[in-house]
Amino acid sequence: MERAFTDRAAAGRALAGLLSAYANRNDVVVLALPRGGVPVAFEVARLLGAALDVLAVRKLGVPWQAELAMGAIASGGALYVDEPLVREIGLPQAAFDRVLASERIELERREQVYRPPGQTALDMQGRTAIVVDDGMATGASMKAAVRALRTRTPAKIVAALPVAPPGAHARLGDDVDEFVCVLTPANFYAVGQFYADFSETTDDDVRALLAQRAPH
Numbered sequence: 727m728e729r730a731f732t733d734r735a736a737a738g739r740a741l742a743g744l745l746s747a748y749a750n751r752n753d754v755v756v757l758a759l760p761r762g763g764v765p766v767a768f769e770v771a772r773l774l775g776a777a778l779d780v781l782a783v784r785k786l787g788v789p790w791q792a793e794l795a796m797g798a799i800a801s802g803g804a805l806y807v808d809e810p811l812v813r814e815i816g817l818p819q820a821a822f823d824r825v826l827a828s829e830r831i832e833l834e835r836r837e838q839v840y841r842p843p844g845q846t847a848l849d850m851q852g853r854t855a856i857v858v859d860d861g862m863a864t865g866a867s868m869k870a871a872v873r874a875l876r877t878r879t880p881a882k883i884v885a886a887l888p889v890a891p892p893g894a895h896a897r898l899g900d901d902v903d904e905f906v907c908v909l910t911p912a913n914f915y916a917v918g919q920f921y922a923d924f925s926e927t928t929d930d931d932v933r934a935l936l937a938q939r940a941p942h
Contacts, residue, residue: 737888738769767858804874861917
């Protein structure tokens with residue numbers, strides 16, 4: 727099968743083409759969900775001439791199937807739980823709490839790694855936030871991210887993705903003001919199937935891209 731995107735940077739360029747209405751506006755901030763969303767968001771911010779920042783988020787994976795998200799957490803203390811899934815799999819509260827505690831530790835680590843001492847998050851009050859990831863499967867990460875973002879009182883939240891399953895916009899519901907996606911293919915199984923190169927984005931990759939962002 728021919729892949730839709732050669733890599734995350736190419737996906738970002740394709741996504742930026744759908745966001746041209748937000749180009750060259752000083753009220754727009756592109757927020758990347760690390761780690762995979764950063765190379766995508768970097769290209770979006772570069773082509774729109776917008777500020778770039780990160781919004782750390784961690785998926786809460788089912789203990790015996792880590793890729794299956796039963797929720798997510800994000801910077802600022804936001805927690806999203808897929809309650810129907812948790813009930814369906816019969817996960818004990820103690821097991822859920824262990825996953826939550828572990829991911830909170832990793833979230834804090836990432837915040838420290840991606841934001842040097844003394845550097846604060848960009849002020850979002852009254853601004854338009856374009857939240858970018860490399861794709862969406864369950865929507866858990868995006869839900870947690872935008873719920874955390876709401877506490878920072880942006881004027882508008884746009885969820886922007888290269889690829890997502892059909893019905894993705896409905897999954898996010900009123901959590902976002904606008905949904906922009908390059909592809910919503912019927913044969914969606916996993917985000918990685920639409921990339922020729924879906925190799926892991928490392929902490930060093932994230933730091934290197936953030937170091938190149940334009941000052942805003």
